[in-house]
Amino acid sequence: MEVNSLVKELLVEYRQLTSSQKxxxxxxxxxxxxxxxxxxxxxxxxxxxxxxxxxxxxxxxxTVVVDEEDN
Known part of the structure; x- marks a missing residue:
């Protein structure tokens, strides 16, 4: 599958999500x-x-929790 068609397909699916799912x-x-x-x-x-x-x-x-120190 071509990358452009894959991206388009993902965008179609993404647009159908609810705001919480997005x-x-x-x-x-x-x-x-x-x-x-x-x-x-x-x-x-x-x-x-x-x-x-x-x-x-x-x-x-x-809630996103970020460890600021480099691992």
Whole structure:
């Protein structure tokens, strides 16, 4: 498969993601790139459940933790 067609296919899939999914995907890319540059990087996740108008809502919180020292 040609690189350009692969990129186009990935963009189509990316555009169909929800905003939360896009954020998580971007955080994963950040972690991957950072780890390739010798940084200790992790994503901490937290789910917050809240009742709004009798309905349970979920809020997902992602925190990026970076070790500033070179490994």
């Amino acid at each position: 954020l998580f995907f971007e955080l994963l890319a950040f972690v991957y790139i950072g780890s390739r540059n010798g940084k200790g990087i992790a994503i901490e996740t937290q789910t917050i459940k809240k009742v709004v108008n009798g309905e349970i809502k979920h809020k997902y919180v992602y």
